[in-house]
Amino acid sequence: VARILITSGPTRQHLDPVRYLTNASSGRMGQSLAQAAVEAGHEVVVVSGPVEIEYPPQCEVIPVVSTEEMLATCQRVFPNCDGLIGVAAPSDYRPVKVEEHKIKKTGEPLVLHLVETPDIVATLASTKRAGQWVVGFALETEDQRFRAITKMQKKSCDLMVLNGPEAISAHQNAIEVLAPGGEVVANLSGPKFEVARRLFSVIAERLIT
Numbered sequence: 001v002a003r004i005l006i007t008s009g010p011t012r013q014h015l016d017p018v019r020y021l022t023n024a025s026s027g028r029m030g031q032s033l034a035q036a037a038v039e040a041g042h043e044v045v046v047v048s049g050p051v052e053i054e055y056p057p058q059c060e061v062i063p064v065v066s067t068e069e070m071l072a073t074c075q076r077v078f079p080n081c082d083g084l085i086g087v088a089a090p091s092d093y094r095p096v097k098v099e100e101h102k103i104k105k106t107g108e109p110l111v112l113h114l115v116e117t118p119d120i121v122a123t124l125a126s127t128k129r130a131g132q133w134v135v136g137f138a139l140e141t142e143d144q145r146f147r148a149i150t151k152m153q154k155k156s157c158d159l160m161v162l163n164g165p166e167a168i169s170a171h172q173n174a175i176e177v178l179a180p181g182g183e184v185v186a187n188l189s190g191p192k193f194e195v196a197r198r199l200f201s202v203i204a205e206r207l208i209t
């Protein structure tokens with residue numbers, strides 16, 4: 001039995017108390033992977049941004065809002081896990097400043113200053129101890145395979161799952177699973193639940209001892 005950390009869903013970066021930056025991630029792929037892992041008998045901790053869906057009741061679910069919060073939570077949980085599946089779509093940018101009060105309209109254009117948020121998968125993977133593994137996802141719109149392989153190496157992932165923008169918020173998915181040498185180890189498509197179950201078998205076969 002492995003203990004698996006899954007990051008899932010989008011994150012939100014507040015501009016003020018009522019407005020935020022986010023993306024259309026539904027958490028459905030994370031939900032399906034959690035289901036597959038639980039069915040295979042593993043312990044699952046899901047760290048999730050705000051989503052409408054529910055995770056399997058057998059999982060421990062830790063809800064978070066921002067990318068920084070997702071990272072801090074994962075840094076606490078990962079040391080006691082065997083592996084990480086980073087399927088979340090964390091917001092890559094945050095406003096430099098979160099206004100305490102609602103930003104008021106002035107009739108003038110509003111310029112937002114954004115800075116990059118930390119990369120959760122890369123940060124956790126850099127702390128991997130022997131036996132720990134990390135699976136990343138790459139959503140690419142051009143030079144897909146090349147960019148995914150580069151990302152896998154940069155983020156020290158043991159497998160990288162490549163999908164296109166049509167995956168976001170959809171019920172279907174088509175993915176390519178890449179190993180660190182760049183070889184395609186699986187090509188899967190269909191409903192997310194199906195794809196997740198087959199993807200989890202690939203992960204289990206290659207990474208879970």
Ligand code: C5P
Binds near residue numbers: 067089092120135136
């Ligand atoms: O670089 P890109 O965002 O395309 O990489 C996607 C992978 O990195 C996914 O596995 C995603 O969960 C992870 N990621 C992350 N923290 C971020 C941005 C992306 O863990 N801030």
